[in-house]
Amino acid sequence: MARVRFLKRDGLAELVGAVRRSGRRFVAPVVDARQVVYREIDDASRVCLDYIVPRNSVKEFMFPQTETVATFSIAKGEVDLREVEPPAVETVVFGVRPCDAASIASMRSVFTWDFVDRYYTERQDRCLIVTVACTSGDDACFCTSVGLGPDAAEGSDVLLRETEGGDFTVEAVSERGEAFVSEFAGAFGEAGGVETRALFEPGRLEADTGKITEWLSRREHYDEPFWAEACRKCVGCGACTFSCPTCHCFDIIDEGTAFEGERRKNWDACQFDHFTLHASGHNPRDTQYKRWRNRFMCKFNYYPRKFSSRGCVGCGRCIRVCPVRLDITEVMEEVTAMAASQQ
Numbered sequence: 001m002a003r004v005r006f007l008k009r010d011g012l013a014e015l016v017g018a019v020r021r022s023g024r025r026f027v028a029p030v031v032d033a034r035q036v037v038y039r040e041i042d043d044a045s046r047v048c049l050d051y052i053v054p055r056n057s058v059k060e061f062m063f064p065q066t067e068t069v070a071t072f073s074i075a076k077g078e079v080d081l082r083e084v085e086p087p088a089v090e091t092v093v094f095g096v097r098p099c100d101a102a103s104i105a106s107m108r109s110v111f112t113w114d115f116v117d118r119y120y121t122e123r124q125d126r127c128l129i130v131t132v133a134c135t136s137g138d139d140a141c142f143c144t145s146v147g148l149g150p151d152a153a154e155g156s157d158v159l160l161r162e163t164e165g166g167d168f169t170v171e172a173v174s175e176r177g178e179a180f181v182s183e184f185a186g187a188f189g190e191a192g193g194v195e196t197r198a199l200f201e202p203g204r205l206e207a208d209t210g211k212i213t214e215w216l217s218r219r220e221h222y223d224e225p226f227w228a229e230a231c232r233k234c235v236g237c238g239a240c241t242f243s244c245p246t247c248h249c250f251d252i253i254d255e256g257t258a259f260e261g262e263r264r265k266n267w268d269a270c271q272f273d274h275f276t277l278h279a280s281g282h283n284p285r286d287t288q289y290k291r292w293r294n295r296f297m298c299k300f301n302y303y304p305r306k307f308s309s310r311g312c313v314g315c316g317r318c319i320r321v322c323p324v325r326l327d328i329t330e331v332m333e334e335v336t337a338m339a340a341s342q343q
Helices: 009-021 098-111 118-125 175-183 209-216 225-230 239-243 288-306 317-321 328-341
Strands: 004-007 025-032 035-040 066-075 078-083 091-096 127-132 158-162 168-172 250-256 260-267
Touching (some): 009 025, 098 127, 158 175, 209 288, 225 288
Parallel strands (some): 091 127
Antiparallel strands (some): 025 035, 066 078, 158 168
């Protein structure tokens, strides 16, 4: 059994200070523009401990929204193209929810599939994840319906559970986590005789991800009239993909002048109408419902059949940010019902 330690809430300042003095970044949930978001901090008083899930996902610290991967300059008779090294910054991400932590394996699967993307892997290798189990949630949370839970340790290095007194028990769940807790032992005490708060239990969906994957994998269901009806509200804003911790699509473009500039890697989204636009002008996903169908297929068909990790971790961000309230869980339940009726 793993050794359990203790972190007092008012001792968080000592941990933040020690981590920063070691040369690492310390990232935690903070309130910014009346929203809870993950941000780098230098002051423990900014840490927000009363939140369901931050508005942004933890992937931003391993897969930035935009980054320069090369620079170029053009002179007479030559082109100078130089690769930009990914920044080597050791980072501690504190207050990660279990759903976000589980998404890290999903991202790793994509970025090491047919080519190892150093811009992702080297950042992830330098990120230590400190997860806090969920004692609160809302009706958008559905982690238990995709095989996770409010205290799941998947993807975590250190797992914290809140006590009735408002402090935390601390459990190292990986070798890196054990090394971290040992290195900053001064911030942690021994846990003994403390009661942890009850975990939040999301409502169970009438959905079966196994049945969903099986139904989606059958070609005759690809052009079901159901898709046009279920997804007709989608406006293609891309909010769901940009807030999702497992969405990973990106584009690479050159920015600058005819003589010099940067090659940049930017987030992209399958919900945008130009995402699959061919140079000929043909677009195989020419209407919005086809683009939303692709996102659902990616989460529950392509991902689970190709990788052992999850395409959806049940964080509920896509539900909370959707301006037309297109709820992925409702579609999950409808597909499950159709799959059951056709058995």
